[in-house]
Amino acid sequence: MKDAAGMLAFVARFVVVGLAVAFVIGLIWPASGDRLRERFGLKPTVQQVAAPAPAPAPHATTSYADAVAKAAPSVVNIYANRMVTEQAVRMYSDPLMQRLFGGVPTGPAYKRPQQVLGSGVIVSAEGYVLTNNHVIANADDIQVLLYDGRVAKATLVGADEETDLAVLKIEGGSLPVIHIAALPPRAGDVVLAIGNPLGLNQTVTMGIVSAIGRQLDSSSPEDFIQTDAAINLGNSGGALVNPAGELVGINTLLIGKAANAEGIGFAIPVASAKKVLDQLIATGHVVRGWLGADYAFVPIAADSGLPAAARGAQVTDVYPGGPAAQAGLQAHDILLRIGDHDIRDPADLRRYEADLKPGSTVQVSGLRNGSPFRLESKVTQRPLLSPASAAAG
DSSP states (O other): OHHHHHHHHHHHHHHHHHHHHHHHHHHTTHHHHHHHHHHOOOOOOOOOOOOOOOOOOOOOOOOOHHHHHHHHGEEEEEEEEEEEEOOOOOOOOSSSHHHOOOOOOOOOOOOEEEEEEEEEOOOTTTOEEEHHHHHHTOOOOEEETTTSEEEEEEEEHHHETTTEEEEEEESSSSSOOOBBBOOOOOOEEEEEEEEEEGGTTEEEEEEEEEEEEEEEEEEOOEEEEEEEEOOOOOOOOEEEEOOTTTTTEEEEEEGGGGGGGOOOOOEEEEEHHHHHHHHHHHHOOOOOOEEOOOOOOOOTTTTTTOOOOOOOOEEEEEEEEEEEHHHTTTTOOOEEEEEOOOOOOOHHHHHHHHHHOTTEEEEEEEEEEEEEEEEEOOOOEEOOEEEEOOOOO
16 A cells, blocks of 8 residues: 555656656747647647738828939029129118108219029920029020930020920930829928029928919919918929929929018929920910900899809990900900809809910800890900019019
8 A cells, every 4th residue: 555655656756757857848848738749740839920010000291302302303493694784872861761762862873783593493495494484584595404414505485474384305315304293283282492582503492382373464364372381582384293293383483581470382293394394495475365344253242143153254444446346245244164164263264265376266155134145255365465464582
C-alpha cells in the first residue's frame, strides 16, 4: 500500500514538473507547441488573428506644391519699357490756389524711361501670352522672363481695353503651356495667385473665391472672380489657378487702399479671357454686339404685378437712331428673353448681347406695361467703352 502511494506521489510530482517546464517553454517559444503537433501529425491550434488597423481618416490638403509645380512654369514676368514726359512743378503756398491750379511749371518738360512690371501666362505652344492691357499700354519695348531664366522679346498681337486684356507673342522652343480648367470656380473654392508682385517673381499666394459674377462697371458685359488671395502691383496678368494647377482666371484688379479694403482682388474668368484671346489672335481686335440701350434691375413695386423674385432687365434708356430705337424698344420695357436665352439680370443680358454678331437680327421679348411684347432688332458693333475704374494690380 505504501509502495502504491509513493508511486502516485512520484507520478504527481513528475506531472507538475512537466507542466511547469511546458509552460516555461511555451512562454519562451510560443510556436513550439504547433511544431510538435505537426511532427506527430496533429492539427495545430487555432490562433487569434489580430484585426487589421483601421484605415486613416481622410484629411484636408495641407500642401499645394504639386499645383504650383504644374502651373508656375507657365507664368512669366513682363517688363514693359516706355518713355514718359514729366515737368518740374512748384506748388503754391496758399492751399486754395494749390487746390485750384495745382502748381506752376518751373522748367521745360523732359522725357525719362519708365519700366512697368507685370505678369503673363503662356496659353499656347505657338508662344501666345495673355496679360493685362494696362501692363503693356504705350510700351516701346516688351521683355518676357520665362520660368527657366530665358528672356524673350515680345510683340503685341492685340489688346482689348474693355476687358483690360492683351495678347503677346514670343519665340522659343519647349514653352510650358498652362492647363485651362474645364469648369469655372465656385464661391468658396481654394485658388492660388501666381505672379510677379513688386518684382518678387514667382510669388504664390492662397485664398478662396469670395464671389463670382462681380460687375465693376454697370455698362460693361464683363464680370469678375472676386478672391481674397493677395494680389499686389505686378500681379496683373498673372494666373489664378485651382488646386489642380489649372487656370481659372487672369489676375487683373485690386481695390485701392483709399477704400480701406483688404483681401479684395479680381480676376477675369478664363472663359471670358479665352474668347478675347481667340478674337485678338484672329483679327487683332474684339468685336461685340450692341442693341443701343441701357439696362437696370427690374424694380419691384407693390402694384407691379410682378413676382417678388422677378428676373429680367428693365430698359432705362434707348439711344436715338440705334438698333433698339429703330426696332421700337422703349424705356421701362422689361426684357425677359433675347434670342434663345432667358434673361436673369442686366449683367446676363449684356453678356448675351455682346456675343451677338454685328449685322445679325435677334428677337427680344418681355413685358410692356404688364403686357407681353415681342420684336426683332438689328445688331451693330458695340462702341468702345471706358474700362472700369479701379486700381491696377
